[in-house]
Amino acid sequence: MADDVFSDFESWGFETRAIHAGQPHDPVSGAVVVPISPATTFAQQEVGVHRGYEYSRTGNPTRSALQACLSSLEGAAHGLAFASGMAAEDTLLRTLLPGDHVILGNDAYGGTYRLVSAVVAPVGVTWTAVDLTDVDALASAMTPSTRMVWAETPTNPLLTVIDIDAVAEVTHASGALLVVDNTFATPYLQQPLSLGADVVVHSTTKYCGGHSDVVGGFLALDDDELAAKLEYLQNAVGAVGSPFDNFLTTRGLKTLPVRMDRHCDNAAAVVELLIDHPRVAEVLWPGLPTHPGHDVAARQMSGFGGMVSLRLSGGRDAAMRFAASTKVFTLAESLGAVESLIEHPGAMTHASAAGSPLEVPEDLVRLSVGLESKVDLIDDLSLALDQL
């Protein structure tokens, strides 16, 4: 593959771009993997004349590769990588000014809720939590100061599906921006910009990195003016990941398509077990025809994902015991990696939302279905359920 074809990567298929976009062979050695560039500073030929890099917070070649690759996968003109999903979210929220208003989905990630309610709100930004499956409720919650509607789909941890196209229409009618957290679906299953979103947010810590070994975040968008503002903030605030972090995330993206196919498959097998089990009161997975968001998910996603939540008939106590009794599923926070994880959102990831409009049910258990053998996953869950 000649190096010059790399400038033309937008014509390639998703899987090819996941491996090659933004990653020309190293011009010095021919290395097929983008080098980790730890340099903090870059030589200038004359004052202000350089090869595109001055200082590593401002720009770094390893980060550039990740930004080019993931923005290409999202079909975005611009991409910015950060040290964590929260750092990406914080940088985006810094475009707001006192008096501005944000609408947050009422089932947002606990950390997003905490950032908006406890960090951004005290500085003078107001917010409202709204059920974004109800576009009339959204329309009536919009105020003349609403600048942003912040949606996740599918949501964490209730796996509610939001109709991006319908929410975009209401959001844009008031001149606000639609932000979609695409962490659960990934660009392989869903591309929010093509459905009307303005900014895509990722915790790349999850499926994009995919191996539970790197924390990172990402913003993808088309608008040149907003991108320039965010690039300014990325440098001015400086919440950027290390070159090694960026390398790991870029490596993770190469296998995103094959991993997501298997995550979806294994999740479907797990759901089949859960749906018939007497100890399980409800299974939440957009692939189930009985899921209220199934039709929207089938339209806007190319697969139903690897996250499955369930409610146990024995309430909080059964949920806590179940979460602590599996062996292949590790009891841990986080999601989206090769190993299967189980957690109790009410007491773990979403504990900060207790007592708020975003509180999650106490009998809820969340599974991140990994890439182990299907038989082992099913045996593990059924043994733990049978012992309840």
Ligand SMILES: *Cc1c(COP(=O)(O)O)cnc(C)c1O
């Ligand atoms: C984990 C997560 C975040 C936060 O990302 P970090 O990388 O942990 O900072 C944001 N949104 C969703 C949906 C998440 O799952």
